[in-house]
Amino acid sequence: MTIEAELTRVIGLFQLPFMQRALMGGVLTGLMGGLLGSFTILRQLSFFSDALGHSALLGISIGLLLGFDPSWVLLPFAVVFALVVTYFLERTQLWTDALLNIIYSSSLAVGIILLSFRDEYQGGITNLLFGDILAVQTADLIFGTVLLAVCAGFIGLTLRSQILLTLHEPMAIARGVNVSAQRTTFIVLLSLVVGISIKAIGVLLISAFVVIPACAARLLSRQFTHYILISAGLGAVSAVMGMLLSALFDLPSGPSIVAVQLGIFLLAALVPTARAIAP
Amino acid sequence: MNVPVLVVQGLTVYRGTHPAVQEVSFTVPAGTDTAIIGPNGAGKSTLIQAVLGILPRQAGQIAVLGHALSNKGYLPPAVRQQIAYLPQNFLFDRRIPITVSELVGLGWDGVGPQLPWVGGRARRHAVRAALTQVEAWHLRDQLVSSLSGGETKRVLLAYCLVRPRSLLILDEAPAGLDVLGESEFYQLLYQLKQEQGWAILQISHDLDMVRRSCDRVLCMNRKLLCQGPPDHALAPEQLSLAYGPDLVRYHHTCEPHHHDY
Numbered sequence: 390m391t392i393e394a395e396l397t398r399v400i401g402l403f404q405l406p407f408m409q410r411a412l413m414g415g416v417l418t419g420l421m422g423g424l425l426g427s428f429t430i431l432r433q434l435s436f437f438s439d440a441l442g443h444s445a446l447l448g449i450s451i452g453l454l455l456g457f458d459p460s461w462v463l464l465p466f467a468v469v470f471a472l473v474v475t476y477f478l479e480r481t482q483l484w485t486d487a488l489l490n491i492i493y494s495s496s497l498a499v500g501i502i503l504l505s506f507r508d509e510y511q512g513g514i515t516n517l518l519f520g521d522i523l524a525v526q527t528a529d530l531i532f533g534t535v536l537l538a539v540c541a542g543f544i545g546l547t548l549r550s551q552i553l554l555t556l557h558e559p560m561a562i563a564r565g566v567n568v569s570a571q572r573t574t575f576i577v578l579l580s581l582v583v584g585i586s587i588k589a590i591g592v593l594l595i596s597a598f599v600v601i602p603a604c605a606a607r608l609l610s611r612q613f614t615h616y617i618l619i620s621a622g623l624g625a626v627s628a629v630m631g632m633l634l635s636a637l638f639d640l641p642s643g644p645s646i647v648a649v650q651l652g653i654f655l656l657a658a659l660v661p662t663a664r665a666i667a668p
Numbered sequence: 669m670n671v672p673v674l675v676v677q678g679l680t681v682y683r684g685t686h687p688a689v690q691e692v693s694f695t696v697p698a699g700t701d702t703a704i705i706g707p708n709g710a711g712k713s714t715l716i717q718a719v720l721g722i723l724p725r726q727a728g729q730i731a732v733l734g735h736a737l738s739n740k741g742y743l744p745p746a747v748r749q750q751i752a753y754l755p756q757n758f759l760f761d762r763r764i765p766i767t768v769s770e771l772v773g774l775g776w777d778g779v780g781p782q783l784p785w786v787g788g789r790a791r792r793h794a795v796r797a798a799l800t801q802v803e804a805w806h807l808r809d810q811l812v813s814s815l816s817g818g819e820t821k822r823v824l825l826a827y828c829l830v831r832p833r834s835l836l837i838l839d840e841a842p843a844g845l846d847v848l849g850e851s852e853f854y855q856l857l858y859q860l861k862q863e864q865g866w867a868i869l870q871i872s873h874d875l876d877m878v879r880r881s882c883d884r885v886l887c888m889n890r891k892l893l894c895q896g897p898p899d900h901a902l903a904p905e906q907l908s909l910a911y912g913p914d915l916v917r918y919h920h921t922c923e924p925h926h927h928d929y
Contacts, residue, residue, distance in 0.1 A: 431764055548784045549777035552770070556760050562741065563720040563837070565748030565779045610765045611811060614784070 399636045407523055408636070414525035414589050415628030415646060417533040421540055421582045422598030423606070423624025427617045428544075429579060430603045431555050436486055437474070437576075439596035440493035441583045444470055446592055447496040448584075449517060450503035460588065467584035470496075471576045520591030522632075522642040533585060540578050544617070547571060552613050590643045601650040602627060605657040627653055672731075673698050673750075673835045673867045674719065679728035681711070681718045688714040691728070692892045696884075698834065701861065701868040703882040705875065705901075706910050710889040712871045713756065716839050719869070720753055733834060745780055752828035756839040756871075758820055762813035768823050769795055769808045775827035798826040802856060818849040822856065829860060836861075838870035850874075854881065875902060 402408050429438055448466025449459040474492055478485055504514065516524075544551060554561040554571055562568055579599075586595050602623040610616035631646025674696040681689040688711040696702050704712045717723040719730055721741025730737040735747045743751075752775065772795045799805040802822045807815065815823060821842065828836055841857075842850040858881060861868060872878050878885055878898060885901035887893045887910050894906045 431761065545784055546781035549774055549782075550779050552766070553774050556764060556766060556771070556774075557755070557758065559717070559720075559722050559755055560753060562722045563748075563751065563753035564774075565743060565745055607763070607765060611767060611809075613764070613766045613770055616765050 395637065399633070402636050407525075408632075410525045410527065410530060411522045411589075411642060412629065412632050413530050414522055414533065415632050415642070416625045417530065417537055418582075418586045418589060418598055419602070419624030419626070419628035419646070420621050421533070421537050421624075422586070422595075423602040423621035424537075424540055424544060424617065425575070425579050425582055426599035426603035426624070427606060427620040428551060428555060428575065429599050430607070433485070434579070435596065435600045436489050437471075438579060438583055438599040440474070440489040441467060441471060441580055442587060442592045442595040443493045444496040444500075445584060445587050446500035446517060447503070448500075450500040450507075453507050454503055463587065464581060464584045467580040468577050471580035472573070475573065475576050516591070517587070518591050518593050519641065520587065520589050520594065520643045522589040522646075525589050529585070529588065536578075536581055536585060540582065543574060543578060548614070548617075551575075590646075594643050594647050597647040597650060598624060601647070601654050605650070605654040608654075608657040609660060623650075623653055672696060673733055674869065675729075675731045676719065677729045679715070679718060679730065680726045681714050681723055682726050683714060687726075687890065689718065689888075690891045692886075692888065693728075694886055694892065694895055696835070696867050696869050698867050699865050700883040701870070701881060702884040702886060703878040704869070704871045704886045704888060705873070705878060706888040706893075710910070712888065713839055715888070716837055716869070716871060720751070720837060745778055749778065749831060750834040751837065752833045752835070753837045754824050754828065754839065754841045756841070756843050758824060760812075764813070766812050767808065768799070768804065768810050768812060768815070771812050771823060772798055772826045772830050775830040794830050795826075798830040799823075801829060801860070802826045817844050818852065821845065821849070821853050825856060825860060829864065833864070833866060836866045836868045836870075838868065840871050840873065875907075878902065 403412065426438075429435060445463055445467055448463050448470065451466065452459040452462030455462070474489070477488060477492075481488060550561065550564075550566045550571060553564060554566055554568060558568060583595055583599070586598060590598060603620045605623050606616050606620035610619055627649040628646050631649040632642060634640060634649060635642040635645035672695045676695070677693045679689055679692045680687055690711075692715060694702070704715065706712055714723060718725045719737075721737055721743065724739060724741070732743055733747050733750060735743055737743055773791055775798075776791050776794050795808075796805065799808055802825050804819065804822045804826060807819060807823065812820070812823065824841075842853045845853060854877060857868075860866070870882075872882075879902055882898055884895065885898050886895045887901050887906055889910045893909045894901050900906070
């Protein structure tokens with residue numbers, strides 16, 4: 390097949406409604422992941438988003454056993470789960486990564502056991518693990534757009550407090566920043582972003598959307614505000630490029646986007662600025 | 669001069685199950701410099717953290733500029749703007765990409781919700797003025813993580829300076845500087861204090877500096893052992909209460925160094 394014919398095929402593909410929804414879903418997830426991811430990695434919560442994604446399987450299993458649509462159970466579960474984990478992290482003397490490992494591996498195990506009681510859902514596990522961005526519906530896009538607006542509004546309106554809180558918590562408290570409220574709101578938003586993205590990206594890959602664009606942006610930035618914008622931008626750009634790559638070579642969409650994110654990260658690591666600011 | 673910017677009454681703060689600060693009361697009048705001295709583990713940092721609302725208190729009252737600090741650490745935003753705090757060591761993750769201008773700008777901003785671009789011009793002007801005053805304008809685009817210890821302290825003073833303040837709280841602020849750096853820091857601090865009319869509450873282990881520069885001294889070891897002007901609070905009998913007789917003997921054998929701050 391010639392290149393011209395191939396391009397015509399891809400253009401035709403993106404005129405299909407499900408592909409357009411998938412593209413918009415990817416961009417929304419990329420923007421939200423990049424935006425919140427910029428603070429997530431600096432606050433060393435990368436593993437938190439990973440644990441949250443894996444543990445979502447438990448929420449889906451509970452929803453199925455109770456006879457509810459898993460999508461409706463997933464978001465409240467993610468929020469409650471995130472708040473419970475935060476509570477334990479603040480009140481135990483254990484290491485954060487160790488505690489998260491206990492929680493996510495055990496909830497994953499319980500989730501799989503619960504799913505084994507539902508034979509008709511066995512085939513859905515692959516979709517759950519790797520996501521199916523082509524199955525994104527209009528309702529998902531509307532909710533995603535609203536969530537993006539809320540995330541952007543929250544970060545934008547509290548930007549200085551968020552930066553100070555990330556930089557030096559005691560100085561933030563001394564300035565009157567309500568650290569507990571800010572931290573809880575951030576965690577709730579992060580859990581909602583992870584929860585809503587699982588359908589499209591899957592529990593195994595969702596943390597890549599939060600972590601990789603932010604790490605690439607960190608390598609390319611000298612200013613905090615630029616860093617946040619670049620992180621969100623790279624999230625969106627990698628979603629578009631990943632979808633194109635997926636359409637061109639008939640590859641799975643979610644992993645293609647993550648592969649593009651990795652490519653951008655590796656390129657960013659080669660940029661002289663990155664070498665200059667790397668610790 | 670005599671209007672108190674800070675009033676602390678009967679303050680008790682626990683660290684775990686043990687009281688780190690017990691029934692401490694004192695007042696910091698406007699424009700004065702109060703030093704907190706005492707041995708390691710005396711509760712000095714705990715006291716300051718309770719005053720800032722970083723740590724909860726078990727008993728007592730704290731008022732800043734006539735406004736009570738709530739048990740949950742709330743003060744009206746306008747009052748919070750009047751306080752600046754410099755921690756003992758400005759330890760932060762050095763991988764965070766933040767420039768000197770951005771850090772100083774954080775001192776200018778309020779803590780309530782605000783659009784990031786609102787007040788941009790006034791903010792830039794204030795940052796420039798503050799950095800110029802501490803002779804650090806040339807550092808404005810540098811990453812904070814790339815600064816030396818002395819440069820970091822100057823930039824932190826610009827962070828305090830970028831808005832008018834009434835109270836500066838310093839927890840061993842010159843820690844980590846060599847003798848020359850410490851001397852330069854204090855010189856700049858007291859020059860700015862003179863210009864800005866700040867009241868200062870600071871923890872210090874430099875008793876000579878305290879004797880020369882401070883108006884009042886709080887000598888504590890969990891409890892407040894004595895307070896008053898340096899001549900009184902740094903008298904050998906008072907120091908021996910806090911540090912034991914060894915320190916007093918040491919001080920008698922060492923002539924104090926004199927610097928012009």
